[in-house]
Amino acid sequence: MAMSTVLAAVRGESCDAEVVRLACQLLGSNKATLHLLYVIEVDRGLPVDAEIGTATAKAESVLKSMEKVAKAQKFKIDGELVQARDMGSAVVREAFDKNVDAVVLGIPYEERYGAFSLGKAVPYVLKNAPCRVILWRDPLVQEAGSEAST
Numbered sequence: 001m002a003m004s005t006v007l008a009a010v011r012g013e014s015c016d017a018e019v020v021r022l023a024c025q026l027l028g029s030n031k032a033t034l035h036l037l038y039v040i041e042v043d044r045g046l047p048v049d050a051e052i053g054t055a056t057a058k059a060e061s062v063l064k065s066m067e068k069v070a071k072a073q074k075f076k077i078d079g080e081l082v083q084a085r086d087m088g089s090a091v092v093r094e095a096f097d098k099n100v101d102a103v104v105l106g107i108p109y110e111e112r113y114g115a116f117s118l119g120k121a122v123p124y125v126l127k128n129a130p131c132r133v134i135l136w137r138d139p140l141v142q143e144a145g146s147e148a149s150t
Contacts, residue, residue: 002028003101007035009091012062015106015138020066022136023104024073036066036079037094039087048083056081088124095129102132109140 008023010016023034038059042048063079070077084090095103105125110117126133 002026003032004028005033005035005098005100006102006104007037007091007095007098007100008066008104009037009039009087010062010066010106011038011087012058013106013108013138015108015136016062016066017069019104019106019136020069022134023102024070024075026102026104026134027073027075030074031076033076033078034070034073035094035098035100036063036070036077037091038063038079038081039090040081040083041087042083042085044085048085050083052083086120086124088121088128091121091125092128092130095125095131100131102134103129104134104136106136106138108138 003026006023006026008019010019020036027034040052040055040059042050042052059081063081067077067079080094082090082094091103091105103125105122107119107122110119122135
């Protein structure tokens with residue numbers, strides 16, 4: 001199933017490179033477009049367009065390194081940094097605006113209150129995206145001395 005445009009949301013997580021590689025695999029030809037998106041979530045106490053120097057520097061660095069990961073594939077690459085109150089709604093808005101065939105999201109394995117958690121953004125995107133949504137979850141990392149149950 002070759003797609004012509006895919007949006008890969010990156011966040012500076014360990015799974016970002018795999019998310020970009022997976023997005024590239026979904027694209028069909030060298031005329032396809034890969035949209036890389038980094039969302040800076042802005043606290044409600046600040047204006048949404050507030051200058052956040054450290055977050056912006058991190059975002060630019062992540063986008064630059066993910067563009068390098070995707071460059072070998074010879075697709076058109078469009079990296080974008082947006083500031084929003086919530087990552088999920090920003091990803092859905094970009095998916096609508098760019099009319100993408102799929103969104104690829106990555107999440108590390110995280111637990112909240114002792115149970116696996118998808119966080120807030122992933123369920124929002126799964127519910128509201130106008131296209132296919134593909135989720136990459138990092139594997140469970142076992143603590144030293146504990147054994148995985150099967």
